[in-house]
Amino acid sequence: MDNKLQAKDLINVGIFTALYYVIMFAGAMLGYIPVLFILIPLYMPIITGIPFMLFLTKVKKFGMVTIMSLLLGLIMFATGHTWVPIMTGAICGILADLIFKAGKYQSLKHSVIGYGIFSIWIMGAMLPLWIMRDSYIAYIRNSMGDEYTNAVLALTPDWVAFVVIGAAFAAGIVGAFFGKAVLKKHFQRAGIL
Template sequence: MDKKKLNAKDFINIGIFTVIYFVMFFITGMLGYIPIFAVIIPLVLGILGGIPFMLFLTKTGKFGAATIMGTLVSVLCFLMGQSWISIPFGIVFGFLADLIFKAGEYKSWKHTVLGYCVFTEWVIGSMLPMWIMRDTFFEAYRSKGGTDEYINAVMGLTANWMLPVVIVLGLVGGVIGAYLGKAILKKHFVKAGIV
C-alpha cells in the first residue's frame, strides 16, 4: 500500500478534525455578535483553530488532507447559512496549503506555519459578501432580526480599506495559532518529525 496516499484511517482523521475545527469556527462566529469580532474572525479563528489543525497535520501529513478539510468546512459553513463563496475559497486555499505542506515534505516547520496561514484565509470567502454584496448581505441580516445598531456598527467597520487588513489578520492569526498548537502538542510534533 502506498504510504503517501490517503487511506481509510486518514479519512476518519480528516472527518474528526474537520468537525473539531468547525466547532472552533462556530465559536468564532458566535463572537461575531459583538461588532468588532465580526471583522476580526480570521484572526480569532487562526488562533483557536491552530491547536486542532496542528494535531490534524501530525496525524495525516499527506497530500489532499488539507484540501478535503477546506472543502468540508466551507460546505458546512454554506449549509449553516453563509454565502456559497466560502466553498471555492475552502477548496482553493486548502489545495494551496496542501502544496505548501508537500513542498516541505510534511517535516518543515516553516512550511507548516506558511501552509496553515494560507489555509486560514478560506474564511475570507464567508466574509466577502460584507464587501462585494454589501446591500444584499446587510438586508438579509436585517430580515433575520439584526438590529440597526449592530448593522450600522459592522458597516462602519467594513469600509473597503478594511478588507486587506482582514486578510492580514488571518495571516497573523495563522502564525499565532501554529505556534500555540506546536507548543501545546510538542510531543506529537517530535513523533511526527516536524522541525
C-alpha cells in the same frame, strides 16, 4: 510511501474537521458583537491553531487539507452562509496542501506558512460584505437588526477587506506557533522539525 488516501486518512479528516468546526463555531459566537464580528479572522486562526496543528501530525498525504477546507466551506454553506466559503476553502486548502507537500510534511516552516494560508479560508464568511455588499447587508439587517448592521457598515469600508485578509494570515502564523507549543510532544513524535 503510498500516496493514495486510505480510509484511515479520510477518518482523520472527518474527525479533525468536526473538531475544528466545533471550536470555530463556539468562537464565532463572539460575532454577535459587531466589532468582534469583524475581528473573527484575527482571533479564529489562533484558537483553531491547536486542533489544526494536531491534524498536521496526522497529515502525510496530499489532499487531506484540501478535503478538510472543502468540508468546512460546505458546512458553512449548509448553515446559511453564501457559496463564497466553498471557494475560499478550495483555494486556500489547495495552496496549503501544496506548501505542506513542499515541506514533505516534516517542515515546521512549511507547516507554519501553510497554516497561515489555510487560515485565510475563513474570509469566505466575510468577503460577501465587500463583493456582494447590498444583498449581504440586507441579510444581516433582516437577521440582526438595524443597530447591528449600521455598526458593521461603519466598521467595513472597502480597504478593511485587505487588512482583514492580512490579519487572517498573520493570525494563522501565531496560531501555528501556539498550536506547536501546546503540542510539542506530538510534533516530536511526528518528526516535524
